[in-house]
Amino acid sequence: MNMHYEWDAETIRIEESANGEDTEFAIEIVRHDPFAESMKRVQAHFEANEVHTDVLFYAYPGHRYQVIVRKDYYVDFLLELMKHRLLRALEWK
Template identity: 55%
Template sequence: MLIYKPNQDVIRIQETTNGNDIEFHIHIFGEEPFVERMKLVREKFDENQALTDVLFYVYPNHEYRVIVRQDYYNDFVLELMRHQFLQSVEWTA
């Protein structure tokens, strides 16, 4: 399991379990470059062969709802870290 700390100057993340999936409610506070970085996160999962791995719903004011299959949870969190939306990620037992 991963525990992460959001970059609170840039993003607010709320995470809930939705059946077999994890649902993220994300709000980006700034314009550039983090809005563009979220597009890169989305492209990463749109380009792979799994159609239902990560589903993005984009709303006004840089709000997103992202539904992540449990088997892609770690990949999604690490991709957020890669694009500096998170300050830290650590493994727990």
């Protein structure tokens, strides 16, 4: 089973690719207000937990992020994006 997700292209751009066993996301926040703050909350959520290698965030100018997600945290990461309204739909396929 795979996860299928959708986002509003006027709010965020997401590209997903394989990175070995992990998944890499290239994310750009297009509508900065209030969604740039939402992305910071997603980052803070994963940085505050006890597992430091679950989701790695690399921030770049222009509200762009490279995010590397361990295989076993893929669903958790997508759920956190959904929770902060960065995704508009999330379902199992």
